[in-house]
Every structure is written in C-alpha cells, then in structure tokens.
Amino acid sequence: MADRPLSPHLSIWRWGPHMLVSILHRVAGDGMAFIALPVLLWWLGALASGPEAYESFAGVMTSPIGYVVLVGISWAFFNHMSSGIRHFVLDMGAGYEISLNKKFSYVSIASGIVLTIAFWGAILLF
C-alpha cells in the first residue's frame, strides 16, 4: 500500500441503517448472481431435459439444505428488490433528509423480510 493517506474507509464511520442497506444490497445481489442464477438454470435445464432430471433437481431442492437455499434466494430477491426501489427513489433526488433516509432504510430491510415470509406463506396457501 502507498504510504500516503487513502480515503477514509469503513472503520471510521458510525454505523447507520443506510450503510446496512447498502452492503445488504450488494451481498444479496452478488449472492443471487452466484447461487440463484445457477439454481434457475438448473430448474430450466432439468425441465428441458425430462422427468428424471427434474426428479433429481426436485430431490435436492426439497431437502433441508435445499429449502435453506430456496428461502435464502427468495430473501435475497425481495431484499434486493426493496433496496433497489429505494435506489430509484434516491435517483430521483428524493429521500436524502437524514431522518427520512434512516426511516426508508429500516423500511427497506423490513420489507425484504416481510415479503419473504409472505411469499412462503402464499406458496403454502395456494
């Protein structure tokens, strides 16, 4: 590393909800790229390959680990969607007042969790 001072980084800031939203947005988005996209391709590839391939896909996905992966993917999507919509609001230049920004950050995190629970509830109900 250079001897000169680099720009201040994570350690010097007091943590706030907006920082958590930001890092969760990246974790959920890049996590989906590495896990959700392969699972999506496996699902479509298994459907295109026939019943036996679909059986092995369904077998893995309905195992305990499979459900953890699927619930994780659904949370990653709803979280990334919620904070993504927050990004659209910020892109319009709105929501930068500190108290409102904090409030939207909490709403974004909560919304990801609530939508995940609602999704699995709906899957079980219908």
Add this chain to the structure above:
Amino acid sequence: MGRRTTLERYGDKGTAIGHVRGLGSSGEGAHHWLLQRFTAIGNLLTVLFLVVSLILLPDLSYATARDWVSNPIPATVIALLIISVFWHARLGLQVLIEDYVDTPGNKFAAIAALNLATFGGAAFGLFSIARLALGAPLVGGA
C-alpha cells in the same frame, strides 16, 4: 499490490490532473448506470411475474411446470427474464470486480471470465426455454 502513487503511475509524464483535464467523464459510466436501471426495471417485472406464477401454480411437479413454461406468454417472459437478469448480474458483478480487484491484469481476467459465465448462462437458459416451448421430444418421454 494496491494503489500506486501518482508518480509511480505516471512517472515524469505529468500530473494525474493533467492527464484527465478536458477529457470529461470516463465516457462509459452513464451508459453502465442507465443499463443497470433499465435492466432493473426488466428484472422487477419479469421476476415478479415468475413469483406470482410460482404462487398460483397448483403444484411445482414436472408436468405442471413444463406445461406452464411451454405456453407462449410464460415462455416469452421467462426468456426476457433470462436476458434482463443475466445482463443485470453482469453489470453488478463488473462493479464488484472494479471495486475489489486492483491489479489491471487480474481485473481484465475477472471481467473476461464474468462475460463468459453470464453469456454462457444466458445462452443455456434461452436454449432450455426454446426446447420446452418448441416441443423437442423429451428424453424419457412425456
């Protein structure tokens, strides 16, 4: 590794500000930013279509899922989903690489690998949907 000083970067060929003065923006940032937003809107619409469909389908057995995705509208939307989502993932992972991979050679290699993976993945997804929608004979019968 890590960031180099201005002198190491440019030697005696001038200062950093002299290199960038008059060039305007990097020239590609706004395009990347806009595409990320456009594909985000595509993701929002197509993935929510998939989410609602998964909820409304009576079950997720092979026959049910295959019959559903073989229909014209689901096949079209899922094909668009593949394009939008893989494009968006490519843009997002590119930013991750640019943020955390400092060495130019490694950065080039990582972005090259990213392009292969996302184009390859999208091609496989689109092929699978085409095969389902256009009704190729299935291994093991239907």
